[in-house]
Amino acid sequence: MADTLDARTLPLDETSRSALDERGLAYRLIDHADGLVLDAWSRAVHxxxxxxEMPAEEVAEWREPMSWRRLLGVYDPTVPQADLPVATLSSWVAPMSVxxxxxxxxxxxxxxxxxxxxxxxxxxSLLEAELRDARxxxxxxxxxxxSEATIYGRYGFAPATTIATWRVDTGRAAWRAPDAPGRVQYLDREAAAALMGEVHERTRTARLGEIPGWPRRWRGRVALAEKKDEEVVTVRYVDESGEPRGVMAYRIEGHAEEDGRGVLTIRYLVADDDVALAALWRFALEHDLVGEVVAPMRPVDEPLPWLLDDPRVPVSSVTDHGWLRILDVPAALEGRAYAASASLVLRVTDPLGYADGTWRVEIADGRASVASTEDEPDVELSVLELGSAYLGGFSLAALSAAGRVAGTADAIGALDAALRVPRAPFLSIVY
Ligand SMILES: CC(C)(COP(=O)(O)OP(=O)(O)OC[C@H]1O[C@@H](n2cnc3c(N)ncnc32)[C@H](O)[C@@H]1OP(=O)(O)O)[C@@H](O)C(=O)NCCC(=O)NCCS
Structure with a gap:
């Protein structure tokens, strides 16, 4: 895709600036060049x-990952620590895989x-300004x-991707997949963080709903940033030709206390291909002194059950993760590819107006054309259901069963078939 817009170049939203000003609060863009202001902003986030109080070392570490974001603060001149904003928000434009x-x-x-x-x-005030700015x-x-699922629906955001926490009783996890041809090797955490960034960048467009990462994010996964932890270990998988194809960070706890049945927690795992992914999973499951492997923030359709003799051994609990808010219906629908053809009229309701309208949607040869129409709708939903269904992670049929989508079964089925995707959308980043 074309270079994304630099959100730092955009002006402050005047509507929210004056609304906050009337209440004695100053809404400001943070000047990245002013280190004191930037650091106080980070401390307020913390x-x-x-x-x-944010540790000084962490304040310094925040400078780089905040340097490319648009930073906003709300200041109250009457409080004793008036240099610390009483509200914060950051935003940037990221290429999202669809x-x-x-x-x-x-x-x-x-x-x-x-x-x-x-x-x-x-x-x-801050969120409504963001939507105006983005649009x-x-x-x-x-x-x-x-952080909580009850905060953002009122602004039109809805869950679009899911994550699972997988748990495996290693004593019952007999491996059935073929042996991997390459090797698993330890590497130091700096090198692992760098490799995570590389593999993530090479593979992110294969995961729907994914965005680029940034260096401090990977340093956090290997516990060199955020909560530092010497007990975190990192390994990579190299293929037969010695090329690194995957990397994993993990930590083992409790192995000394409970007869060697420790818990290995996978902090991050990313691989170029299925062979590397399986090899790293196997390394974790067959690790000495480990009775259980726990892997949070993994895809819901992780191939794990199919790698073992007994597919019932890995158990997962699923939760929402990436939330989306459609701001421009034609651009969003025309911006992705489709698995089947469809022809229907879609009515979208949006209390904030951005996505509101009735649209004729013609999907052929894998692409959609979307035009405003006065025709009666075949499918009716709000911006929330549209956001949840957009990446194919949640079906319209299920939303319809919950009374959240109306329309003819044929039209809902046709749109569902068009939206279908081969793998569950998966965003691997918390931001
Ligand atoms: C979540 C947070 C940002 C809300 O800020 P706030 O200024 O209190 O929110 P507002 O007063 O603008 O509330 C707007 C609406 O959201 C609702 N709301 C706010 N926080 C909510 C919460 N945690 N859960 C459910 N509803 C919430 C309010 O009741 C209000 O409802 P309305 O539609 O009836 O008006 C703030 O509580 C906070 O900083 N929490 C801790 C950090 C955090 O979790 N941030 C979110 C990161 S994803």
Whole structure:
């Protein structure tokens, strides 16, 4: 896709600036060049996520990952620590993988309001401004990962990708897949972090709903940043020709106490191909002194059960992960590829207006054309269901069974068939 827009170049939303100003609050863009202001902003984020004072080392580590984001703060001049914003938000435009390509997504992160200033509409001012900014910039979709599932629906965001936590009793996990031709090798955590970034970048467009990562994210996965931890171990898989094809970070706990039945937690695992993925899973499952392997934030359709003799041994619990907000229906629908043809009229309701409308959707040869129409709809849903169904992660049939999509069974079925994707959408990043 074309270079994504640099969100830092966009001006402050005037509607929210004046609404906050009337309440004695100053809504500001953070100047990245002003280190003191930037650091105070980071400390406010830390406090906002129910922490105390951010360690100085971590404040310094935040500078790089915040340098390419648009940073916003709300300041209250009456508080004793007036240099710390009472609300924060960051955003940037990320290429998100969709079926058949990528689309620009307005990523929203680090949304906090100080404990002393909550439930006065400050987050609403910030989020509504973001949607206006994104739409004005021509970005068709906004996205975020949510600390609580009850916060963002009111702004039109809905879950679109899922994650699973897998648990495996290693004593029952007899391996059935073929032996991998390559080798698993230890490597130091710096090198593992670099390799994670490389493999993620090479493979991310194969995962729907995925976005690019950044160096500190990988350093966090290997515990060189965020919560530092010397006990985290990293290995890679190299193929027969010695090329690195996958990397895993893990930590083992409890192996000394319970008769050697420790718990190995996979902190991150990314691979170029299925062979490397299986080899790294096998390394974890067959590790000495480990009774259980736990792997949070993995795909719901991880091939794990099919790698073992007994497919009932791995158990998973699933939750939502990536949330999407459609801002431009024609651009979003025309921006992805489809698995089947369909011809129908779609009505989308959106209390905030961006996605509201009735659209004739013609899908042929894997692409859609979308035009506004006055015709009666075959399928009716709100912007929330559209966001959930957009990447193919949730079916319209299931949403219809919950009374959240209306229409004829034929039209719903046709649109579902068109939206279908081969693998469950999977965003591997929390942002
Ligand atoms: C979540 C948070 C940003 C909300 O900020 P806020 O300024 O209190 O939110 P607002 O006053 O603008 O609330 C807007 C609406 O959201 C609702 N709301 C706010 N926080 C909510 C929550 N945690 N759960 C459910 N609803 C919530 C409000 O009740 C209000 O509802 P309305 O539609 O009836 O008006 C703030 O509580 C916070 O910083 N929490 C800790 C950090 C965090 O979890 N951030 C989110 C990261 S993804």
């Amino acid at each position: 406090r906002g996520f129910t922490h105390g 079926p058949g390509g990528e689309l620009p997504m307005w990523a929203i992160s680090t949304v906090t309001v100080a404990g002393t200033h909550r439930r006065r509409g400050i987050a609403r 004005a910039a021509g970005v068709p979709i906004a996205g975020l990962t949510a």
